[in-house]
Amino acid sequence: MKRMKLLAAMALSVTxxxxxxxDLVIPSLEYRTGPYAPNGIHFADGYTDYFTLLNERDGGIGxxxxxxxxxETAYNTExxxxxxxxxKGEGALVYQPLSTGITYQLIPKxxxxxxxxxxxxxxxxxxxxxxxxxxxxxxPGTYWDAASxxxxxxxxxxxxxxxxxxxxxxxxxxxxGKEPIRxxxxxxxxxxxxxxxxxxxxxxxxxxxxxxxxRRERPDYVLMWGWGVMNQVAIQEAANIRYPMxxxxxxxxSSSENDVIPVGEGAHGYKAIxxxxxxxxxxxxxxxxxxxxxxxxxxxxxxxLGKVLYNRGMYAAMLAAxxxxxxxxxxGVADINSAQMRDGMxxxxxxxxxLAELGLPDFGPPIEVSCGNHGGPGLGAIQQWDAxxxxxxxxxxxxxxxxxxxxxxxxxxxxxxxxxNNITPRxx
Amino acid sequence: MSPDILNTIEVILNGLxxxxxxxxxxxxxxxxxxxxGIFNYAQGVMALFAALTLVGFQTGQIPFxxxxxxxxxxxYHNWGVGFNxxxxxxxxxxxxILFAWLVERLVLKHLVNQExxxxxxxxxxxxxxxxxxxxxxxxxxxxxxxxxIPSGGSFWWEDVTRTWASAGSEYYGMYIDVLDxxxxxxxxxxxxxxxxxxxxxxxxxxLRAVADDHQAALTVGISLRTxxxxxxxxxxxxxxxxxxxxxxxxxxxxxxxxxxxxxxxVLILGGFTSIPGAIVGGLIIGVGEKLFEFxxxxxxxxxxxxxxxxxxxxFFLMFRPQGLFGERIIERV
Numbered sequence: 210m211k212r213m214k215l216l217a218a219m220a221l222s223v224t225x226x227x228x229x230x231x232d233l234v235i236p237s238l239e240y241r242t243g244p245y246a247p248n249g250i251h252f253a254d255g256y257t258d259y260f261t262l263l264n265e266r267d268g269g270i271g272x273x274x275x276x277x278x279x280x281e282t283a284y285n286t287e288x289x290x291x292x293x294x295x296x297k298g299e300g301a302l303v304y305q306p307l308s309t310g311i312t313y314q315l316i317p318k319x320x321x322x323x324x325x326x327x328x329x330x331x332x333x334x335x336x337x338x339x340x341x342x343x344x345x346x347x348x349p350g351t352y353w354d355a356a357s358x359x360x361x362x363x364x365x366x367x368x369x370x371x372x373x374x375x376x377x378x379x380x381x382x383x384x385x386g387k388e389p390i391r392x393x394x395x396x397x398x399x400x401x402x403x404x405x406x407x408x409x410x411x412x413x414x415x416x417x418x419x420x421x422x423x424r425r426e427r428p429d430y431v432l433m434w435g436w437g438v439m440n441q442v443a444i445q446e447a448a449n450i451r452y453p454m455x456x457x458x459x460x461x462x463s464s465s466e467n468d469v470i471p472v473g474e475g476a477h478g479y480k481a482i483x484x485x486x487x488x489x490x491x492x493x494x495x496x497x498x499x500x501x502x503x504x505x506x507x508x509x510x511x512x513x514l515g516k517v518l519y520n521r522g523m524y525a526a527m528l529a530a531x532x533x534x535x536x537x538x539x540x541g542v543a544d545i546n547s548a549q550m551r552d553g554m555x556x557x558x559x560x561x562x563x564l565a566e567l568g569l570p571d572f573g574p575p576i577e578v579s580c581g582n583h584g585g586p587g588l589g590a591i592q593q594w595d596a597x598x599x600x601x602x603x604x605x606x607x608x609x610x611x612x613x614x615x616x617x618x619x620x621x622x623x624x625x626x627x628x629x630n631n632i633t634p635r636x637x
Numbered sequence: 638m639s640p641d642i643l644n645t646i647e648v649i650l651n652g653l654x655x656x657x658x659x660x661x662x663x664x665x666x667x668x669x670x671x672x673x674g675i676f677n678y679a680q681g682v683m684a685l686f687a688a689l690t691l692v693g694f695q696t697g698q699i700p701f702x703x704x705x706x707x708x709x710x711x712x713y714h715n716w717g718v719g720f721n722x723x724x725x726x727x728x729x730x731x732x733x734i735l736f737a738w739l740v741e742r743l744v745l746k747h748l749v750n751q752e753x754x755x756x757x758x759x760x761x762x763x764x765x766x767x768x769x770x771x772x773x774x775x776x777x778x779x780x781x782x783x784x785x786i787p788s789g790g791s792f793w794w795e796d797v798t799r800t801w802a803s804a805g806s807e808y809y810g811m812y813i814d815v816l817d818x819x820x821x822x823x824x825x826x827x828x829x830x831x832x833x834x835x836x837x838x839x840x841x842x843x844l845r846a847v848a849d850d851h852q853a854a855l856t857v858g859i860s861l862r863t864x865x866x867x868x869x870x871x872x873x874x875x876x877x878x879x880x881x882x883x884x885x886x887x888x889x890x891x892x893x894x895x896x897x898x899x900x901x902x903v904l905i906l907g908g909f910t911s912i913p914g915a916i917v918g919g920l921i922i923g924v925g926e927k928l929f930e931f932x933x934x935x936x937x938x939x940x941x942x943x944x945x946x947x948x949x950x951x952f953f954l955m956f957r958p959q960g961l962f963g964e965r966i967i968e969r970v
Contacts, residue, residue: 241777242768242769242772242777242891243891244890244891244892244894244895245892246772246777246891247777247778247779247890247891250777250778382939382940406938406939407939408938408939408940409940410940410942410943412892412895414883414886414887414892414893414895414896414899415655415658415899415942417651417652417654417655417814417927418648418651418926418927418930418931418934418942419939421647421648421651421812421931422931424809424812425644427809437890437892438887438888438890438892438893441779441887441888441890442886442887445788445886445887448789449788449789449790449814450790450812451789451790467778467779470779470781470888471779471780471781471887471888473781475789505710510703510706510712510714
């Protein structure tokens, strides 16, 4: 009897705790273990720390605290789906799966559940078509934007003419790695370069064959769509065969300090596309240190502040927070639900002035999302690694993608998806 | 010679070097399987753990620093600048010996006479435990490992082989990574030491006796438990060598444990009980997968190496289940 009373009291207290404090629930599907942990930790720290900053400094968003629910996926698709299923009932507002594989699985599930997914710069590229993918967002840019921007940068390097040039894509042999192929093929038709595709199997610890081929063929440029150890090994092998590093350009998931530092001096000059600024020379970091780090509330040990993937996690959290704010303004409700969050994401508008207000002046391009465009502006800059200074710097401004090539591809792929899944595109 | 022939020779040469790297991992499996009949699933993680520990000693990292800082609100990460390479390697070997002793005391001792599958399952648990322990002790960030072994393409070899090409042909010389050459030399040295140890020392003979027949070895007074500690210690040292070589190439990170996946086809091919088998198996897999990728890969979209290694192993399983050098298993009913 005594035990029954105790159980009843515990249940009551749990229920009361659940109803008494309203909060904005944002699950963090993160990976701090497994082979991809070194990258996952940086992103997860940035994502969590930004919400901690908002809670500590501003009391949350619109007066409502943010509750981040961490769930470990180990970059494993099944675990990612389990995380989604186990946290969606908590009143989740948005998911940032941080994995193309998990995103593909969540597209139908989250759409059916009415919860938006923000696959920021990854996932299914054609989800940029909001008419078909009502709950999936991939702003500020997609893989196809990235491929097109890199080719634009190469065009600029080569004086506007790529005919007869050769470009090799070294890619992770997965759905993620294969994403840019179609765009690069279309762009090769347009610009007349020869495209060679070289796949690397997971995890990419051994790439001797691939780089011997590159050494034999001597392409003018090598692009990389890699992740985890594949990046470090590729950059090391490129340095070993003395490939000119300033002609080796990675996607934004092959652009972190983790990818270049192990290679040492050999990585000097390596380039990658960036979707946001680099380093910690932004006013927000003063607040981050004051309210989060020095207060002992950081998700990690604080050593990752300003690193590329920490910045990206923080950027992702900032975009989510701004969408919450937009939804609150639209509805007049502080404690929003996932449907309102989706509407907020679709109406998201961040200009240069707002970025400066947030302590992130010129950190990213202005963003405007709409019902038809969930991919955002599709802009990217080129960053380059300085091995002696151990830092990245942006060597270009934000460049626009070749919309004449990318947009028809998005329309084609999303239409095929709509037809396969009996989706009637929204009228917007 | 035509550049095509030279390119093929280059692929074979690099395949041999890659094969040696696979063999380094496979050797650890063979040592433990030979002495105890256990397929040690944790061998890849042992290589990772050894490499993490080595970097920790080299850089003066405080083990469990994150845990300590979290618990006590401190900000300690390093105790100093770290040890030089020699001392760091010696200390890592001591850690691997301590690990072997703990494995014997806490795991193997309790599983004597159990079915091989039980022991295999125990090593799976051990692998997960060690991966977590390594993470907790040294952190999950990627670490640069430098023990002074040179790396990168050899200029000398490029210059020498460039002259082999037919006059007028465009040929840049043959590529070989100096680190791979070092790995090959170290692997040869390792095999010689292991062979001498097992043939000419008392402990080595005891190891062979246990490998041949556990019960017979016990009856002549050989302590099975001591032998297990010795053999796991040696496997730990081999794991350290593999960890150094692979870690020097890609940095020390948790994907290093996945190199064990490349050792499995090598073991199937060479046999689970033969040290020369691990070397020859590694070389066959290395050359085979590189040549297949070179000739057939471009026709089928590439990335054939993992696939080819396992298909080749499967092919061998059909005709020679015990592997090239493995002991034929004859069971009388």
